Amino acid sequence: MATLRERKTYRAQVLRVLYEAVEGNRLLGITGAQLRSDLRIPEQDLAAACTYLAGEGLITVDWDPGNTPAMVTLTHEGIRHMEAEEEEEEGAV
Known part of the structure; x- marks a missing residue:
């Protein structure tokens, strides 16, 4: 079982990889x-991160049997969240 810090890290990583992969286009996944x-x-930690982020309205997930994410996409809110984070990082430099 992942620690709270690990779970938060996994969630942030999922959002970052997804945002970079789809270049902010919510039609791509x-x-x-x-x-x-x-x-x-680990697969179960990925599933937990995706479940959490979907619950927050930041991503949508199409699930395969066995609680495995088949396709993951950013929602409009997820894109806004990542753009705000990107702007904060640019402002900090």
Whole structure:
């Protein structure tokens, strides 16, 4: 079981990889297999991160049997969240 810090890190990583992969276009998505490959995190932790982020309205997830993300996409709110984060990072430099 992942610690709270690990769970928060996984969530942030999922959002970052997804945002970079789809270049802010909410019509594009990434497969769960690609996310697992890019992030190298345990499958159950990826599923938990996706469930959490979907609950927050930041992503949508199409699920395969066995609670495995098949396709993950950013929502409009997810894009806004990532753009705000990007603006904060640019302002900090």
